[in-house]
Amino acid sequence: MTGPRAPRPAAPSEAAAAWLVAGREIASKLRSKAFLISTAILFALALAGIVIGSLAAQNQSGTAVAVTLDAASLVPANDGLEITQVADRAAAETLVTDGAVEAAIVGDPSATPFGFTIVADSSAPTGLLLLFAQVPQVELLNPDQTDEALRFLVAIGFGIVFLTAASLFGSTIAQSVVEEKQTRVVEILISAIRARTLLAGKVIGNTVLAMAQILVLAAISVIGLSVIGQTQLLGTLGVPILWFAVFFLFGFVLLAALFAATAAMVSRQEDIGSTTFPLTLLIMAPYFLVAFFNDNPVVLATMSYVPFSAPVGMPMRLFLGEAQWWEPLVSLAILIATCVGAILVGARIYQNSLLRMGARVRLGEALRG
Incomplete structure (x- = not known):
């Protein structure tokens, strides 16, 4: 007679499963040479921009x-x-x-x-x-609030960092979702964990990587400005940079959940662009608005309370000294509430579309289930 069977190991909790998926996402990106090279280039360009800008200013004739x-x-x-x-x-x-x-x-x-x-x-x-x-x-003798050229450079800086990081990791999430559908790996994953847990892991993993990039860029800015002796500018930018990191965290979670949800509605890599195009426009809009209207207080004030543009608009207003102390808190509360709503809607679309192959799933069908 054979002895009693060994008990099956207990299934991981949802939190543990989500962190396993997040670790898989992070490890996958860190093994990618393309990701590492592009990240190194981004950091090098940021440092070069600070140094060259300083040298150019010093050499003005x-x-x-x-x-x-x-x-x-x-x-x-x-x-x-x-x-x-x-x-x-x-x-x-x-x-x-x-x-x-x-x-x-x-x-x-x-x-x-x-x-x-x-x-x-x-x-x-x-x-x-x-x-x-x-x-x-x-x-x-007739002071302005900020130097026009400096205001433009800071606006472009916030806009480019938000656009680059959100686009890079948003597209990464979308491609990962569709790749798992194409290879049927998702069917194995769903048999072990819930769809919402899989979604949470993807969002957490890519958010960790995106925030790591933001923090390194912030460190490069601080070190670079300190080395070239721009301590006064550094003191002015310190608080806006910190708020930018906080707003970016919740703004990216919002966008990441929507990128994963919209990507789950298609089954081919070629179709990703058609479903994520509206999100791409939402990411691009803050960059162009802050670039062209950085001297318009009405536009900046509106941007600072719209969830998709608040990560750029509010830090910019803080840098210009146009925001009251309570405004970032109110804007952040609005962003967090919108983030929770986007996660709930995104999870529903993701769960109802993930196992459907073939033709693109319509939004109404994905919401109804």
């Missing part, structure tokens, strides 16, 4: 400045400055107001450790400020 006699010996020698010497501060301010020079360097014994102050009209030339190891004291 033709910056017209007025210098008072008591500050002439304190101005660093640089071929990119067109210096006009004036007798006193009043004469320097007159040239600045008339537009004859972009800024003036005037003697100021109280402005330690420099001994001078830079006077400008609405914004000080970035190239002039970068000539100094530390940013000297600046006085603006």
